[in-house]
Amino acid sequence: MFSTVKTQRWKNGTTNPDVAIVVDAGDAHDELRGVEPVGRATIVGDAPLSDESCEKLVEQSEYFARKYTGPDDFVTDRRQAWLRVDVLEITSRDFRKPVDLATS
Numbered sequence: 001m002f003s004t005v006k007t008q009r010w011k012n013g014t015t016n017p018d019v020a021i022v023v024d025a026g027d028a029h030d031e032l033r034g035v036e037p038v039g040r041a042t043i044v045g046d047a048p049l050s051d052e053s054c055e056k057l058v059e060q061s062e063y064f065a066r067k068y069t070g071p072d073d074f075v076t077d078r079r080q081a082w083l084r085v086d087v088l089e090i091t092s093r094d095f096r097k098p099v100d101l102a103t104s
Contacts, residue, residue, distance in 0.1 A: 002064060005048045005081050013041045013083055021085065026095070033094040039087040047081035057082055 003010050013019050017040045024034035045057050060082065061074035069075075 002060075002080055002082055004079050006079065010081070010083075014043060014047075017041045019085060030095055033096060034092065036091045037085065037087040038089045038091070039085045041083045041085050044082045044084045048078050049076040049081055050078070 003013070018038075019041045020036055020038045022034060022036050024032065026032040026034075049057075065071060065074040
């Protein structure tokens with residue numbers, strides 16, 4: 001997870017490493033689906049990031065740069081850092097699936 005270090009989300013994730021992340025998709029109620037991984041957050045690399053690349057972050061940084069800025073060259077503004085979430089449990093939901101009320 002990539003986050004700005006001077007935010008409440010960062011403070012919460014580093015003060016209490018027990019985190020839950022909600023990932024949802026869909027607009028109408030019958031299209032909604034999502035997952036909620038629950039786990040423990042750990043800071044990876046420098047916080048905030050320095051110009052020097054951390055070996056553990058090369059692949060993630062290149063992917064992030066390719067997805068959000070175009071080229072593979074990741075440039076930091078020295079306000080963000082990476083958190084790794086070790087997932088302990090995953091809950092999922094999918095309102096697109098029909099529910100059989102007789103067996104629920």
